[in-house]
Amino acid sequence: MRTQVIKPRIREILSRELPPDLLALLPKRWVKLGDILLLPLRPELEPYKYRIAEVYAKVLGVKTVLRKGHIYGETRKPDYEILYGNDTITVHVENGIKYKLDVAKIMFSPANVKERVRMAKVAKPNELVVDMFAGIGHLSLPIAVYGKARVIAIEKDPYTFKFLLENIQLNKVQDRMSAYNMDNRDFPGENIADRILMGYVVKTAEFIPKALSIAKDEAIIHYHNTVPEKLMPEEPFATFKKIAREHGYEAEKINELRIKRYAPGVWHVVVDIKVFKK
Ligand SMILES: C[S@@+](CC[C@H](N)C(=O)[O-])C[C@H]1O[C@@H](n2cnc3c(N)ncnc32)[C@H](O)[C@@H]1O
Structure with missing residues (x-):
């Protein structure tokens, strides 16, 4: 993942086509996933958006440019506008792991x-x-690989699942x-896992009872959730502990990390929790 500073070449080409006040609004940073660019574009640049995307694509050597939108819904789908190119599937390599995905949909x-x-x-x-x-x-690919x-x-999403299967093969x-x-919630395994990943936000607490039923009598759970800053650091662990106790488990917080700011005053955090059956 590379967030980069604007290349002088982009500015030079567009300085011949854009008024100076708009030139100053060109995105100075962007994200590159494989050979696809995610470009944040200010509304003022709307009339020039396709040309801007074309210049960024050529200078940065990518096949497709998407305008960044938001992530929404239960399956956490992004909302992007295609500004250049049409193929939104790529293989992004991070930390030696190959992630094939459809950047516009996942x-x-x-x-x-x-x-x-x-x-x-x-x-x-x-470990399981x-x-x-x-x-x-x-x-989970980094866990299997390293x-x-x-x-x-x-x-659960069939389209995302296709890439998950491909990535298992790609990473051997x-x-x-x-x-x-x-x-x-329909997964049949019980009392089998040494470690559980709950990489989800907003509603993760609803899945705690299922996680406990999949966990062995002693297990580690990496519990993600979104939390209003004013409730930290008690939450989200306090809610986890309460639900765990109601289901016959003791919970001990081992570690807690802030992943990112999710919304104003709200953090996405992950808590590593040891659970024991009482
Ligand atoms: C936000 S993505 C997170 C991926 C990864 N865990 C991470 O943290 O980077 C959440 C994924 O969970 C899937 N999902 C949501 N609810 C689910 C459920 N009840 N059972 C299985 N998968 C679910 C979504 O389709 C989506 O692909």
Whole structure:
């Protein structure tokens, strides 16, 4: 993932075509996923958007340019406008992991990079890890590739699931990583996981009872959620602990990290939690 500073060449080409006040509004930073560019564009640049995208694409050597939108809904789908090119599928390489995805339809957050990299180091070989919200394998591919752990990845969206299956092959971890295209609430495994990934936001607490039923009597859960800053640091662990107790588990917070600002005054955080059956 590279967020870069504007190249003089882009400015030079567009200075011949744009009024000077608009030139100053050209995006100075962008995100490149594989050979696709995500470009934030100010509304003032609307009349020139296709030409601007074309120049960025040629100078930066990408096949497609998307205008950044928002991530929305239960399956966390991004909302992008295609400004240049038409192929939105790419293979993005991060930390030596190959992530194939459709950038226009599947979220891949630059701000979550630290967490994806951290996951490469948390698991031990032969642990059984269950990723309840696998996506394209954002968090669980690093575990299978570097941690050499066994991974079960669950993803409910059929389109995202296709990329998850491809990524397991691309990263050559099919001997230890398998995937299920289902709602994790229908996953039949009980008392099997040494470690559980709950990489989801907003409603993650609803899935705590299911996570506990998948967990072994003693397990680690990487619990993500979004939390208003004024409730931190008690939340989100306090709610997790309460629900765990109601289901016969004790919970101990091992570590907590802020991943990114999710909305004004709201953080996406991850808490590493040890659970024990009482
Ligand atoms: C926001 S993405 C996160 C991917 C990855 N865990 C991360 O943190 O980068 C969440 C994924 O969970 C999937 N999902 C949402 N609800 C689910 C459920 N009940 N069962 C299985 N997958 C679900 C969505 O389709 C989406 O691909």
